[in-house]
Amino acid sequence: MSQPATDSVAIPVAATPRRGWGWWAGAVGLLLVLVAAVFLLFGLDPWLRQTLEKQVRTASKGRYELRIGALETHLWARTVTARAVQLRTQPTATADTAQLPDLRLAVGEIQVSGVGLLALVRREVLPVDSLVLDSVRLRLARLPATTDTARPLYEQLPLGLPGVRLGVVAVRRAQLRYGTVQRAVAQLSQASLHATDLELSAAAAADTTRIAYARTLTATARGLLARVPGHVVRVGQLHLASASQQVQLDSVRLLPLRSISSQRTPDARVALWLPRLQLAGLAAAALARGRFRADSLVLEAPQLAVTLPAVAPPPPHQLLAPYFRDIQLGQFRVTKGQVRVLGEDHRPELRQVTLVGTDIRPTAATYSSAQYLYYARAWQLRAGGGRLQVGAPYYRATFGSLQADTRAHQLTITSIAVSPTMSVEAMARRKGHQAAHVTVRADRLAVQGLDLFALARHGSLLASTIALGRVRVVTTSDGRPPINPNRSVVTPEAIGRLPVRVDVRRVRLQNGEVRMSYRAPRSAQPGVLAIRQLRVTLRNVSNDPRRMSAARPLTGEATGVLQGRSFARVAVRANLLDAQGRHTLAGSFGATPLAILNPMVVPTRGIRFRSGDIGAIRFQLQLNRQQAQGTMWASYTNLKLDLLNRQGRRDALRRVGTTLVNGLFLRDNNPRQAGQELRSGRMTSARELRFSVFSLWRQGLVSGLLNSAGVPAPLAKKLSEGE
Incomplete structure (x- = not known):
């Protein structure tokens, strides 16, 4: 039997949800974040390191x-x-990277x-x-090689x-x-x-x-070494602070590669020990623009020795020009310094130096400016002692202290000593002729109104007053060597011929002492002449034609005590620009026994004043380059002489000569009797240009004294020249 057909019924089924693109995007984003996180955590550093290394290489x-x-x-x-x-x-390097x-x-x-x-x-x-x-x-x-076309650093940023x-x-x-x-x-x-x-x-x-792009900069350094031409520089420590505008260097040494030499060398040799250098008020930002600005630069206890070069280097402003176009320093100061300069005739040395310079501007303009000296508007110098060579190698000079001030126009030196470096015999042998052997000591030399600018620049001596106190001069001479063949420079006209200007309004010497010793060929015992309590005043010591002339000559007076007994006074007038050296001398000697001259005349001339007393002596003397002429008025009593042999005794021959001289030549008394006219003496002596003007003065006095005593003028002249 057939079954009945049934109607189909559609049973609804639930639809499966569809995954859209938004979900995939989120998943991918999350994955990228996870990957980025992993990369940042584990891969960024290696990648960045490799990138940097590669970029440097590239x-x-x-x-x-x-x-x-x-x-x-x-x-x-x-x-x-x-x-x-x-x-x-x-x-390896290419042509464009070799630099x-x-x-x-x-x-x-x-x-x-x-x-x-x-x-x-x-x-x-x-x-x-x-x-x-x-x-x-x-x-x-x-x-690296630098060029003017190099780009600024900020233009080279990555x-x-x-x-x-x-x-x-x-x-x-x-x-x-x-x-x-x-x-x-x-x-x-x-x-x-x-x-x-x-x-x-x-x-x-x-x-x-800014300083090198920075607002402030602080730097410290230790153990700095630098090699510069012929030298090595060592610095123990350096500190720079732009905020406080200070720079400090400690334990600075500048050592020459070759030792300091006493003779000039092709290049300068400098040995410097500087415990501390302080620079304050530095405008560090201006350095980049070639301008140096600072308030003060202080060098503490520097010890400097320098050998000067054979050829003088360019002046400092030319050496600094490539680095700075303008330099201004408020004050430069040195404390407790020591300086020794070699390779120079005088070889000066200074100890305990304090030096202050004001308004330092090392530029071409100030180098030749009359208002600046060694680039400073003013200098003050103090030294606790020093020495230098004078007429090297024959003399050296020392002093106890020195003060100089360009603003006050003053110079003061104390405890001065100028002494020979060898004996009179050794000096004569070395020079090959008779030579002055002089020792000078002075407690004080003070110069007022001194033009230190002219002295430093040109060697000119321009001052209002020069005063010397407690001066002692000792001269030793030996008449056995040949006479100096050169003309003497100790003459009035020599000042007029000086290549530098001399203009001193007044020179004063107080409480001086002079001791002259001379060994004549005839005797080993030297003759001695001494002057004490010496006072000297000179006015218008000048070779400036505007100040010096016959109408306005040098004038001066000197007083002293001869051989401790006779008060003497001398006045001088001289035109220092007179080529003939014309000048006048006038003076007087006080009462004294003639025996005071025996310490000089006995060893040198073989003459002894047995008796005789001077009442007074006056003289007037005119001198030039040819001769000395004048008149002497000498009053004395009971004049008697003894002629002596080389041993200083009277032998039979000298007894006869003594009798003849005292009986025939000498005038026992002048005037011969009270109320009679005083017989004047003629002062005549030829000048020997190889001797100083003081020798001519002495010759004139000797000739006048002998002629006053009765010695004929020609013989008196000859005897005086024999001195």
Whole structure:
């Protein structure tokens, strides 16, 4: 039987939900985030390290190789730390990289903090909180070549950044060396640097208040060594602080590669020990513009020895010109210094030097300016002692203290001593003729109204007053060697012929003493003449034609006590510009026994005054380059002479001669009797230009004294010239 057909019923089935593209995008995004996170956690540092190493190699065209031992980035903290960083020069070099410096750099750690990532993305000035480099070792085999066309540093920033601004830049424990492995040209044993607000940008480069792009800069260094031409410089420690505008160097040594020489050398040799140098008020920002500005420079206790070069170097302003176009220093000061200059005739040495210079401007303008001396507007010098050669090698001079002030126009020297370096015999042998052997000592020399500018620049002596106190002069002469063949310069006309200007309004000498000793060929015992309580005043000592003439000559007076017994007075007048050396001498001697002359005339002339007393002597003498002429008025009583042999005794021959001289030539008394006319003596003596003017004075006095005593004028003249 057939079954009945049934109607089909559709049973609804639940539809399967369809996964759309949004789900896939989310999944992919999550996956990318996970991959980025994994990359940032595990792959960013290696990638960044490799990228940096590759970029250095590419940018330097293979000249440099960068190796980074470890690199860590912390994006959330915005820090990057690199350790064991090494940058080395590769041996191969192309033509365009050969000028890059040959270096080896090792940095223990580099830490960059607070990097402005948003500014980096936007290509804006990149802010960085700090950049710290620790344990830096840098060796430069040679410095890079610099050219005027080199681009500024801020134009060479990577990623096209317009600038980088770092809050703090610090370099710690740095060692720097420039030169080969075997020989360092310059090096620093340890250095540190701290800079604030350092910005590499065009705006910062134009900011005149910044120092090398930084707002402030502090640096310290120890163990500095530098080789300069012929010398080595060593500095124990250096400290620079731009905020306080101070620079300080401690334990500075400048050592010549060849020892200091007493003779001039091709190049200068300088030995310097400087415990401390302090520079205050330094405008460090101006240095980049070639301007040096500072308030003061102080050198503490320097010890300087220098050998001058055979050829004088250029003046300091020319040597400084390549580095500074303008220099201004408020004050230069040296304390407790010591200076020794060799290779110069005088070889001066100064001890305990204090030197202060004001308004220092080493420029071409001040070099020749009448208002500046050695580039300073004023100088003050004090020295606690010193010495120098005078007429080397025959004399040396020493002094106890020295003070000079260009503003006060004063010079004061105390405890002066000028003494020979050898005996009178040795000096005569070395010179080959008779020579002055003079010792001078003075307690004080004071100069007022002194033009120190003219003295330093031209050697001219321009002053209002020169005063000497407690002067002692001792001269020793030996008449046995040949006479000096050269003309004497101790003459009035010699001052007029000086190549430098001399103009002193007044010269005064107080409380002086002169002792003259002369050994004649006839006797080993020297003759001695002494003058004590000497006072001298000279006026108008000048070779300036505007001040010196016959109408306005030099005038002067001198007083003293001869041989401790006779008061003497002398007056002089001289035109120092008179080529014939014409001058006049007038004077007087007080009452005294003639025996006071025996210490001089007995050993030198073989004559002894047995008796005789001078009442008074007056004289007037005219002198020139040919002769001395004048008149002497000598009053005396009971004049008797003894003629002596070389042993200083009266033998039979001398007894006869004594009788003849006393009986035939000598006038016992002048005047012969009371009320009679005083017989004057004729003063006549020829001048020998090889002798000083003082010899001519003495010759005139001797001739006049002999003629007054009755010796005929021709014989008196001959005897005086024989002196």
